Amino acid sequence: MKNFGVDSKIGLIAATIMGSTETTIYTIAVYTSSIKVNKTRHILVAALLADLAGIITSVVICRFLS
Numbered sequence: 812m813k814n815f816g817v818d819s820k821i822g823l824i825a826a827t828i829m830g831s832t833e834t835t836i837y838t839i840a841v842y843t844s845s846i847k848v849n850k851t852r853h854i855l856v857a858a859l860l861a862d863l864a865g866i867i868t869s870v871v872i873c874r875f876l877s
Contacts, residue, residue: 824873831865 815821835858843851 820873820877823877824870827869827873828866831869832862835859835862 812822812825817826839851839854839858843854848854
């Protein structure tokens with residue numbers, strides 16, 4: 812953000828990625844502990860794949876709109 816600024820394409824992509832993927836581990840911890848799930852390996856893989864989809868979608872949409 813210091814080098815390119817918050818209104819640049821890189822700043823917009825970074826903010827969008829951060830907003831779409833920041834709560835993955837927190838959400839897994841809260842939801843699995845509330846229903847007493849001990850094995851979270853498959854949940855973590857699914858969440859990280861969803862993060863990857865969010866990152867790719869963020870980049871594509873921000874490049875399309877800018």
